[in-house]
Amino acid sequence: MIDQPHGGYLDRRSPRGRVMLVAVTLGSGVAILDGSVVNVALRAIGEDLQASLPQLQWVIGGYLLSLASLVLVAGALGDRIGRRRVYLVGMAWFLVASGLCALAQDPGQLIAARLVQGVGAALLTPGALALIQASYAPGDRAPAIGTWAGVSGIAAAIGPLLGGAIVDTTSWRWIFAINVPLCLVVIALTLWSAPESRDTETTGRFDLAGSALIVVTLGASTWALTTAADAQTWAVVLAWVVAGVAAVAFVAWSRRAAYPLVPLHLFGSRVFSAANAMTLLVYGALGVVMLFVVIQLQVTSGWSATASGLAGLPVTIALLLLSTRAAALADRIGPRVPMTLGPIVCGLGTVLMVGIGRGTGWVGVLPGMVIFSLGLALLVSPLTAAVLAAVADRYAGLASGINNAVARTGSLLAVAALPAVVGLSGDDYADPVAFTDGYRAAMLICTALLVAGGVISWFGLGRGRVSADSR
Numbered sequence: 487m488i489d490q491p492h493g494g495y496l497d498r499r500s501p502r503g504r505v506m507l508v509a510v511t512l513g514s515g516v517a518i519l520d521g522s523v524v525n526v527a528l529r530a531i532g533e534d535l536q537a538s539l540p541q542l543q544w545v546i547g548g549y550l551l552s553l554a555s556l557v558l559v560a561g562a563l564g565d566r567i568g569r570r571r572v573y574l575v576g577m578a579w580f581l582v583a584s585g586l587c588a589l590a591q592d593p594g595q596l597i598a599a600r601l602v603q604g605v606g607a608a609l610l611t612p613g614a615l616a617l618i619q620a621s622y623a624p625g626d627r628a629p630a631i632g633t634w635a636g637v638s639g640i641a642a643a644i645g646p647l648l649g650g651a652i653v654d655t656t657s658w659r660w661i662f663a664i665n666v667p668l669c670l671v672v673i674a675l676t677l678w679s680a681p682e683s684r685d686t687e688t689t690g691r692f693d694l695a696g697s698a699l700i701v702v703t704l705g706a707s708t709w710a711l712t713t714a715a716d717a718q719t720w721a722v723v724l725a726w727v728v729a730g731v732a733a734v735a736f737v738a739w740s741r742r743a744a745y746p747l748v749p750l751h752l753f754g755s756r757v758f759s760a761a762n763a764m765t766l767l768v769y770g771a772l773g774v775v776m777l778f779v780v781i782q783l784q785v786t787s788g789w790s791a792t793a794s795g796l797a798g799l800p801v802t803i804a805l806l807l808l809s810t811r812a813a814a815l816a817d818r819i820g821p822r823v824p825m826t827l828g829p830i831v832c833g834l835g836t837v838l839m840v841g842i843g844r845g846t847g848w849v850g851v852l853p854g855m856v857i858f859s860l861g862l863a864l865l866v867s868p869l870t871a872a873v874l875a876a877v878a879d880r881y882a883g884l885a886s887g888i889n890n891a892v893a894r895t896g897s898l899l900a901v902a903a904l905p906a907v908v909g910l911s912g913d914d915y916a917d918p919v920a921f922t923d924g925y926r927a928a929m930l931i932c933t934a935l936l937v938a939g940g941v942i943s944w945f946g947l948g949r950g951r952v953s954a955d956s957r
Contacts, residue, residue, distance in 0.1 A: 495623040502679045509675035510614040511634050515641035517607040522645030526780045526795045527658040537593040544597045552604025554894035555701040561612035561887020569616045570682045576609025584665035615886040620683035632813030635867035646780050650795030696747035699736035711902035758876040760946020766896040767939040771932035773897030782925045786918040787846045804859035809867045816868030825943040828865025833936035840929045
């Protein structure tokens, strides 16, 4: 029997409440971990499987593509047929796909397995936040979200450290195989603790057309960005045309559909729109920074995989110590200040890391990484809380799905586009001179994206607390 001391809500301090929070944060952490743990292993994967830079981009991009394309669908499915049910299916799917990644024998097999793995991540990711929003009493949600955001951020940050240790001591295959026992633990805890919830007001048919148009838009644009340097011009142009037509068709369909996958009226909230615009830019920069720094440290500075992963430890510490406090601050004064200062502080840290190169030691890395970490801790949990608070509770799963889709899309497009933009291709990831030139240009571009995200937050978010009535 589920504890329901707050008029039907689960008490965050009860045994089941605590276990459910562990289940959803650990499950999300596993999925997010695989979004970052691969970064530090890319060089080892490339050497072992004889992969080119575009193929390595797809090892990352394939996962993000599935996640970004389907996370909206998963959020809507959870609202419709049960958030707990979809979360559990996602964990089981992720478990199987992780095993397939560990067994891959060539780049094509690994890319295919990562695409499958991203589907599982899409199913479980929005379900975690939606379960928090639907299961806990209103007063428990902000601290619970702060805990979730902190653990999720830690998972993203600890990924390079864990990946480095695995690569240096065993094989890159274990970065995927380790997910199997973790997923089993999450499934067991969720079955025991989490109550089922759904949107009882949902009616009508599921929006299959809208779902398909999102997949086509992101798939075509990602392919165009990743293969722009190698594919024939007509093929790239055609891919962009397909992506553009699909995007316009999605908006048009969402306006006229009786039950659209993305109700466009949600974007009538100024806070919701601004928060997602900021998310697109900031998470795009974040994806590139965490990828390029670990490769630069290995390829140019001569660090081991473990040491380059350890460079991200300040992010882990900052998110662990400050995420809940940042959530409480945003709940008290509103999200505008932390969501403005956070990206700008991150940008300052990124500038300080531009100089990483041959012979760089810890003194050349830590100041920039510490400042970057403080900015990240300041913005992550207020962003999540603002997105969920800006819509009615019945849209919790959908709002979480939209924001997750925007975050993954930002990372997906940035990782796909920036290597070509800064002149990297082929096996440049193994060439210290070529990669350093591209690294420095990419970090400056990321700085601009981060500052732009802060500016959007300042002008787009109102003063005070956020509510579903924010405009």
